[in-house]
Amino acid sequence: xxxPLIETRHLKKYFxxxxxxxxxxxxxxxxxxxxxxxxxxxxxGCGKSxxxxxxxxxxxxxxxxxxxxxxxxxRYSKRDMKKVHLNMQMxxxxxxxxxxxxxxxxxxxxxxxxxxxxxxxxxxxxxxVHELMEVCGLPxxxxxxxxxxxxxxxRQRVGLARALAVDxxxxxxxxxxxxxxxxxxxxxxxxxxxLQDSKGLSYLFITHDLCVVRHISTxxxxxxxxxxxxxxxxxxxxxxxxxxxxxxxxxxxxxTDLSRRGRERRALTGEVANPIDPAPGCRFxxxxxxxxxxxxxxxxxxxxxxxxxxxxxxxQP
Amino acid sequence: MDKTLQTAGSxxxxxxxxxxxxxxxxxxxxxHALNGFDLTLQRGEKLGxxxxxxxxxxxxxxxxxxxLPPRVGKITQGSITYDGIDILSASPKEMLxxRGARISMxxxxxxxxxxxVTTVGDQVLEVLKLHFPEMSREERxxxxxxxxxxxxxxxxxxxxxxxxFSGGMKQRIVIAMALVSEPELLLADEPTTxxxxxxxxxxxELMKQLKEKLNSAMVLITHDLGVVAEFCDTVAxxxxxxxxxxxxxxxxxxxxxxHPYTTGLFNCIPDLYTTADRLEPIPGFMADPTxLPQGCSFxxxxxxxxxxxLQEKPSMYLxxxxxxxxxxxxxxxxx
Amino acid sequence: MxxxxxxxxxTVSGRSVWGMVWFRFRKNKLAMAGLFLLLFMMAAILAAxxxxxxxxxxxxxxxxxxxxxxxxxxxxxxxxxxxxFARIVYGGRISLFMGLGVVAISFVxxxxxxxxxxxxxxxxxxVIMRFVDMFMAIPAMLLSMAVVAALGTGVDKLxxxxxxxxxxxxxxxxxxxxxxxxxxxxxxxAKCCGTSSARIIMKHILPNGMGPxxxxxxxxxxxxxxxxxxxGFLGIGVSSPTPEWGTILSENKIHIRYHPYLGLIPGVCIAxxxxxxxxxxxxxxxxxxxxxxx
Numbered sequence: 001x002x003x004p005l006i007e008t009r010h011l012k013k014y015f016x017x018x019x020x021x022x023x024x025x026x027x028x029x030x031x032x033x034x035x036x037x038x039x040x041x042x043x044x045g046c047g048k049s050x051x052x053x054x055x056x057x058x059x060x061x062x063x064x065x066x067x068x069x070x071x072x073x074x075r076y077s078k079r080d081m082k083k084v085h086l087n088m089q090m091x092x093x094x095x096x097x098x099x100x101x102x103x104x105x106x107x108x109x110x111x112x113x114x115x116x117x118x119x120x121x122x123x124x125x126x127x128x129v130h131e132l133m134e135v136c137g138l139p140x141x142x143x144x145x146x147x148x149x150x151x152x153x154x155r156q157r158v159g160l161a162r163a164l165a166v167d168x169x170x171x172x173x174x175x176x177x178x179x180x181x182x183x184x185x186x187x188x189x190x191x192x193x194x195l196q197d198s199k200g201l202s203y204l205f206i207t208h209d210l211c212v213v214r215h216i217s218t219x220x221x222x223x224x225x226x227x228x229x230x231x232x233x234x235x236x237x238x239x240x241x242x243x244x245x246x247x248x249x250x251x252x253x254x255x256t257d258l259s260r261r262g263r264e265r266r267a268l269t270g271e272v273a274n275p276i277d278p279a280p281g282c283r284f285x286x287x288x289x290x291x292x293x294x295x296x297x298x299x300x301x302x303x304x305x306x307x308x309x310x311x312x313x314x315x316q317p
Numbered sequence: 318m319d320k321t322l323q324t325a326g327s328x329x330x331x332x333x334x335x336x337x338x339x340x341x342x343x344x345x346x347x348x349h350a351l352n353g354f355d356l357t358l359q360r361g362e363k364l365g366x367x368x369x370x371x372x373x374x375x376x377x378x379x380x381x382x383x384x385l386p387p388r389v390g391k392i393t394q395g396s397i398t399y400d401g402i403d404i405l406s407a408s409p410k411e412m413l414x415x416r417g418a419r420i421s422m423x424x425x426x427x428x429x430x431x432x433x434v435t436t437v438g439d440q441v442l443e444v445l446k447l448h449f450p451e452m453s454r455e456e457r458x459x460x461x462x463x464x465x466x467x468x469x470x471x472x473x474x475x476x477x478x479x480x481x482f483s484g485g486m487k488q489r490i491v492i493a494m495a496l497v498s499e500p501e502l503l504l505a506d507e508p509t510t511x512x513x514x515x516x517x518x519x520x521x522e523l524m525k526q527l528k529e530k531l532n533s534a535m536v537l538i539t540h541d542l543g544v545v546a547e548f549c550d551t552v553a554x555x556x557x558x559x560x561x562x563x564x565x566x567x568x569x570x571x572x573x574x575x576h577p578y579t580t581g582l583f584n585c586i587p588d589l590y591t592t593a594d595r596l597e598p599i600p601g602f603m604a605d606p607t608x609l610p611q612g613c614s615f616x617x618x619x620x621x622x623x624x625x626x627l628q629e630k631p632s633m634y635l636x637x638x639x640x641x642x643x644x645x646x647x648x649x650x651x652x
Numbered sequence: 653m654x655x656x657x658x659x660x661x662x663t664v665s666g667r668s669v670w671g672m673v674w675f676r677f678r679k680n681k682l683a684m685a686g687l688f689l690l691l692f693m694m695a696a697i698l699a700a701x702x703x704x705x706x707x708x709x710x711x712x713x714x715x716x717x718x719x720x721x722x723x724x725x726x727x728x729x730x731x732x733x734x735x736x737f738a739r740i741v742y743g744g745r746i747s748l749f750m751g752l753g754v755v756a757i758s759f760v761x762x763x764x765x766x767x768x769x770x771x772x773x774x775x776x777x778x779v780i781m782r783f784v785d786m787f788m789a790i791p792a793m794l795l796s797m798a799v800v801a802a803l804g805t806g807v808d809k810l811x812x813x814x815x816x817x818x819x820x821x822x823x824x825x826x827x828x829x830x831x832x833x834x835x836x837x838x839x840x841x842a843k844c845c846g847t848s849s850a851r852i853i854m855k856h857i858l859p860n861g862m863g864p865x866x867x868x869x870x871x872x873x874x875x876x877x878x879x880x881x882x883x884g885f886l887g888i889g890v891s892s893p894t895p896e897w898g899t900i901l902s903e904n905k906i907h908i909r910y911h912p913y914l915g916l917i918p919g920v921c922i923a924x925x926x927x928x929x930x931x932x933x934x935x936x937x938x939x940x941x942x943x944x945x946x
Contacts, residue, residue: 029430043514044513053840056844071774085846097838098837099837099838100856100860101860109370114844115847136456148942151603153372159841162841176450182369182586183582190595211588212587249514252518254546258546268518316432
């Protein structure tokens with residue numbers, strides 16, 4: 001197989017807190033091939049956003065490697081990082097705080113171009129901005145408007161145009177549609193998929209919404225308290241969930257299909273704790289209906305089917 | 318419009334909203350938040366009110382409690398009748414007696430709806446003291462313990478402060494506060510939106526259990542069609558300050574004879590059990606509440622739009638109890 | 653429900669950022685009044701030699717002492733018979749210009765220090781803020797005295813002394829408004845394309861955190877004018893007979909009871925200057941914010 005576009009190896013990010021060491025991202029390894037999307041799913045506090053930011057070095061990793069085309073970018077200097085950032089961008093969850101309210105739409109989109117110096121001439125920059133706006137479905141008349149004059153969906157398009165301004169190959173999408181209404185959400189998802197087709201982009205798509213992730217991903221990674229609990233191609237994951245947490249997550253989603261109204265729910269008891277100085281065993285065990293003595297042992301990801309990995313004592317390789 | 322509504326139920330309705338118009342007077346323009354909002358709620362009925370941001374769902378809830386922001390928001394037309402009381406002309410004293418005691422509200426964010434410096438037990442107790450001053454102290458304490466148990470919080474924790482509880486637990490406390498006075502009507506404004514899916518499932522499960530135990534009517538305001546399917550008996554779809562479709566969950570979710578907007582909403586939810594290559598978003602954008610179209614407010618985005626839709630506002634066409642405000646159904650009503 | 657604004661799709665074409673700021677500023681009547689008042693005062697003060705000779709300021713004429721305002725002495729005379737109008741006009745050179753100078757210097761330095769402390773946090777923050785705390789612990793007056801004692805007297809030294817005493821409060825205000833902004837997603841977005849820290853602070857953070865700082869700056873002016881007077885009274889910095897609004901006020905304070913104009917006129921001058929700057933500050937704060945309706 002070709003060298004993956006992005007790969008992480010045993011990536012760890014710990015935060016010091018007064019209560020102890022918070023294992024926000026704990027030993028996460030994944031690969032993303034060009035043109036693929038990796039969906040990262042989990043509840044709040046599972047470390048999915050931290051993972052995205054660590055990959056982009058917005059946060060410095062505690063341990064492990066992030067490889068971009070086979071090279072470990074965690075060892076890069078600031079100047080080298082700038083070049084990497086031309087290929088790796090991010091779009092954010094909150095369309096209301098992710099745009100600088102003092103800048104007009106065109107300055108927001110032009111900012112990365114100016115900072116990276118990919119284009120020097122003012123006319124060229126303006127041309128590029130118009131091009132990006134068209135690609136992202138923003139009518140030209142919005143050039144001189146300010147973020148507060150746009151609604152959530154249009155703002156998210158501006159955020160996307162800004163990320164595309166430097167022609168990246170890889171974009172970390174941190175819950176890009178969770179703050180939007182469903183009808184707008186569908187528009188943005190379609191746009192993201194169209195861009196992937198036309199520009200060959202790769203995404204790391206972070207979300208708490210399994211429906212959305214099924215729609216857009218090639219592979220899906222389920223995280224729980226900083227650990228990867230399951231990793232599989234999307235269809236495999238939706239047909240044969242191996243980890244009890246994934247099963248619970250799926251059954252918890254309210255569905256519009258009335259025939260499934262009376263279905264058996266695996267409602268979980270308890271709530272997610274903070275992974276501060278966690279015990280070595282399975283972190284899901286306290287909420288797991290199948291927890292047993294063996295769950296106190298560390299659980300490694302095991303292959304349960306080709307390309308399908310799960311970290312659960314019940315899953316035999 | 319009125320005649321169509323009266324057919325909705327033969328019993329005396331608990332809440333009746335007729336042709337309600339509400340607007341916000343901002344510096345820039347007048348925002349028409351509600352434009353002829355009609356709703357009938359029976360005792361014990363669990364209604365899901367579904368709509369997108371800016372559709373007027375919250376304005377509706379605040380209007381019932383007469384809690385629209387003073388000076389900015391006002392009701393210009395229509396009537397709200399709650400159990401024979403005309404809400405819009407009720408005195409402040411009457412409203413105080415209604416709010417909290419007979420009508421409770423659960424807000425979206427459990428983090429901000431609890432007072433951080435009072436113990437959760439005291440906060441629940443406060444509601445009782447306010448609305449049932451004649452209750453003895455022992456009775457009150459017993460009632461607090463009971464309700465805490467009911468929402469799944471050990472009464473031993475009632476001396477703790479809100480920050481010592483997690484998000485889902487806080488929402489349980491908020492629910493306890495809303496239910497402790499055994500209201501006849503519960504307005505829940507996106508009660509699970511701020512929570513994670515597994516916690517949302519727990520809260521929905523809890524609300525289902527409580528639904529059996531308490532016979533209060535409920536309006537569940539949400540943007541999530543799935544939550545409504547799980548929990549409600551009837552559903553009303555709101556667009557641009559109007560109910561554009563109403564009926565039993567079975568009728569509406571059969572996905573036949575829906576309003577084009579409802580169809581659009583269903584189509585743009587990524588479904589868990591089927592894979593489609595592309596979602597079908599509703600074209601265009603939400604109607605601008607400062608500048609609403611003359612005819613059907615959905616017409617500019619509607620695939621079935623005709624000349625009539627642009628000029629004439631459709632009324633509610635009923636087929637049994639399933640009503641749709643769309644000209645496509647005119648002449649096809651079934652009693 | 654979210655109160656939606658009417659989405660203005662009108663294209664405001666070809667106007668530069670500053671053009672828009674000026675456009676919005678002009679719409680604010682109070683701010684324009686403040687600007688005209690301030691410009692008028694500055695012009696009157698600068699052009700003083702054209703219509704009042706300087707020796708009027710110091711020329712004593714005991715015979716005419718305590719003359720109430722009249723055609724010859726517009727603002728009356730003080731206990732030595734000196735013309736109050738001349739003293740006010742020449743005194744403005746120190747009061748108004750030094751006041752504005754002090755505010756400007758402490759504003760700029762405070763923004764830089766507070767910006768760095770708030771943005772970088774951690775050790776940088778600790779070091780800067782401990783210094784600021786140290787300065788804050790010493791009363792402003794005492795601090796200025798100490799600085800003047802170290803540097804020697806003179807108008808320029810006084811400027812430095814007063815600026816140093818005002819820097820800490822600006823640093824604090826700026827820092828706190830920066831800290832709430834630095835974790836915003838648009839700042840992260842800027843970091844994503846390798847934007848330098850200086851550019852992030854200057855372009856993305858400071859403009860968004862300026863509101864409270866500008867208000868605090870306009871209010872500081874009045875305080876500075878009075879501080880100049882107090883220092884003058886203590887014999888540091890500007891001393892009699894060189895006029896200056898605060899000094900005029902303190903020289904005449906014992907006579908205010910029978911000759912109220914002696915207190916009223918310099919007091920009103922100070923108040924007008926502060927008010928003008930305050931209106932301008934408010935207007936500027938709104939004009940700089942594109943969210944203000946235009």
